[in-house]
Amino acid sequence: MILILLLLFLSSCHTYKQSEQNQQGNPKSYQIDGAGKAVPERIVMGWNAFGTTDTYIEQNHVSPNLNVVSPRWLSLDSEHLITGEVDPAYVEWAHQSGKQVWAFLGNQFDPELTDKLLSDKNNHVKMAEKLEKVFVEHKIDGINVDFENIKMENKDDFVSFVRQLKKSFSPHGIIVSVDITRENPDPYWSGSYDRAELGKIADYIIMMGYDEDLGAGEKIGSVASLPWVEEGIQRLIKDVPPSKVILAVPFYMREWVTNLKTKKETRYDRNMLEVDEIIKDKGLKKKWDKNVKQNYVEFVENDEKHQIWLEDKESLQQRVELVNKYDLKGTAAWFIGQETPEIWPVFH
Structure with a gap:
């Protein structure tokens, strides 16, 4: 006993x-x-x-x-x-x-x-x-x-x-x-x-792990390129044990619109559902941007160039792999309701 x-x-x-x-x-x-x-x-x-x-x-x-x-x-x-x-x-x-x-x-x-x-x-x-x-x-x-x-x-x-x-x-x-x-x-x-x-x-x-574009002075680009996110993790785990770190991932992106005549730039926050509709409506084809590790689309309409670095199943898979690589505690998504259903198996 x-x-x-x-x-x-x-x-x-x-x-x-x-x-x-x-x-x-x-x-x-x-x-x-x-x-x-x-x-x-x-x-x-x-x-x-x-x-x-x-x-x-x-x-x-x-x-x-x-x-x-x-x-x-x-x-x-x-x-x-x-x-x-x-x-x-x-x-x-x-x-x-x-x-x-x-x-x-x-x-x-x-x-x-x-x-x-x-x-x-x-x-x-x-x-x-x-x-x-x-x-x-x-x-x-x-x-x-x-x-x-x-x-x-x-x-x-x-x-x-x-x-x-x-x-x-x-x-x-x-x-x-x-x-x-x-x-x-x-x-x-x-x-x-x-x-x-x-x-x-x-x-x-x-x-x-987002808003890289705003942190760089609203420079046109991804809200969270993978190299930028990974560098942030590397810096953070010098101060905080990886077992305490949770990586927040974006369920949103930005549509950058540049007036080709005036060169004026405007940005719009878009969620995954909205961008899916844009891609379908415009008949766009995704292109892989090897530098940021994301899909990318662009189109020109009414003398305006539209650019979007996509948050989708592929980009989120890359982020989850960073969590695995550095043995972090997990992920957090900002915010629920902006995503498309097919991304969830990535987090299983």
Whole structure:
């Protein structure tokens, strides 16, 4: 009996795997992670944004390989510190479907608001306590902190806030994940992240592997060429263990339109469904761009040149292969509802 108890104790001290069936019947492997909570061995996360609970659930049902969902519920607020609503029905649906919920907390891309709240350390405790109460009450599995466009003087403040969140959430096994941009020269959108310190505190760091075109000064091109993404991963894992890194992938792209007479350039955000329609309507043929590792289409109409570097099954396969190559924790998609169904087997 003593031997049996000893073996049971030892086994409980190590990572374990269990098989669970979701509503689609797909097995999922879990392991005990840093927060002392069972999480998927390979995370396939998707953000829900700009919709209702019913919309989110409908979108997530089309995505059988998702095992973590992040509804865009919460944001900083100058008067109440935190504002937003949590929907228990969504949490219940997700758990019944074998998915974890990491609720999204954003800063509205507002550097002044962020400075006002984060520069006062007392607010860190108040916000963490407020969130702790809501998350425990509604059995939310984790938080996804998405603070972007931050002043450099708030660099340490942000680290302090995440540390306070971790302190408040850890006793409940609630996961803390933090979004960061792919490293770039911009101080507000990149330099204000202390990646190494955030990587020590948070359970997961999600690298937003997109918006290369904007980071380069709105230069015409892909939102995320593969070499640019890979270089970002290489830089990040110097500061953060790969096992803590999740690669965020785009479910969108940009249509660049150049007036051939004036040379004026205009960009339009497009999702996969919209671009599929453009390709069919114009009878376009995809061409493989070996430099960016993506398909590409272009056409000229009314003295305007249209260029699109495609996010599709082929481009996403390349990104998943980077996750495998560097042994990252998984992927996160911005955002669910923009994709075409055929891309999901890539994430299996």
